[in-house]
Amino acid sequence: MTVLDTTREIFRRDQVWPFLAPEHSMVDVSHNMILYVEGLSVSFDGFKALNDLNLYVNDGELRCLIGANGAGKTTLMDVITGKTECDSGSVYFGQTINLLQRSEPEIAQLGIGRKFQKPSVFEAHTVFDNLELSLKADKGIWYTLRVKLNSADIDRIDSILDLIGLKEQRFMLAGALSHGQKQWLEIGMLLASDPRLLLIDEPVAGMTAQETERTAELLTSLAGDRTVIVVEHDMEFVRSIARTVTVLHQGSVLAEGTMDEVQNNRDVIEVYLGEESADARGEEIAAARGERA
């Protein structure tokens, strides 16, 4: 290679120098696995919210996490994102990154984005501005304060608007969007930082049937390039998007497989029917008490 070729190679427009590459582009997924959770236990005042939990998620997968209230879904998300410390176990992002040694901001920086159930967009700003703020925030404080968007940034925002279906609403105030549109905007804001792994909590709660359908399409389209873990109670929605479903119960994995497999799983049936009949018994007791009162 001549000196000229070498110089050209170094200054190629699409060249990303290793020392400038974002850390999340370095996640080692050589075994096709992006998340390893092993033997994870978390307790609150002696109560085990997670109990020796094991979970493995493939790179590019769309995984649904289901389970009754209190099964441990949120606690698991909290440990993965560095919000809650565990008692024991290990959580690895790819082959090499030990998430338990990282702080919450570091984990976000590594490319793990989280969306909570309630949308939190900047209502007094336009849809475009919300995405611009997220894009700049990802690039750091100096970028936020000084830099105007370059054409690559504007293209990126346009492609996100396209993906989340809000192209026509780009100059609309976020506060004027419907509930579903706010949820999509927030997903778009997460996408601005180009995450490798997205954790999404109850995305369709409160959505219309049409919005739910659109959300299913959106999440399905996000998987592949990224890995998406969705926590959801709406079983119809889960059925419409999930290839693999993990069922949590009392802080452990009760079953895993396709929706049909978990619905026909004996342990799942026992637990759910058990809970349903306990609920029914509770209602009967309450009704009996009401009659006597």
Ligand SMILES: Nc1ncnc2c1ncn2[C@@H]1O[C@H](COP(=O)(O)OP(=O)(O)OP(=O)(O)O)[C@@H](O)[C@H]1O
């Ligand atoms: N900070 C905390 N202090 C004490 N107990 C907690 C705390 N966080 C969670 N728990 C308990 O841990 C258990 C698991 O809670 P978690 O929120 O992870 O369940 P979940 O599956 O997300 O439930 P839901 O579907 O209702 O959100 C529950 O019994 C909950 O009361």
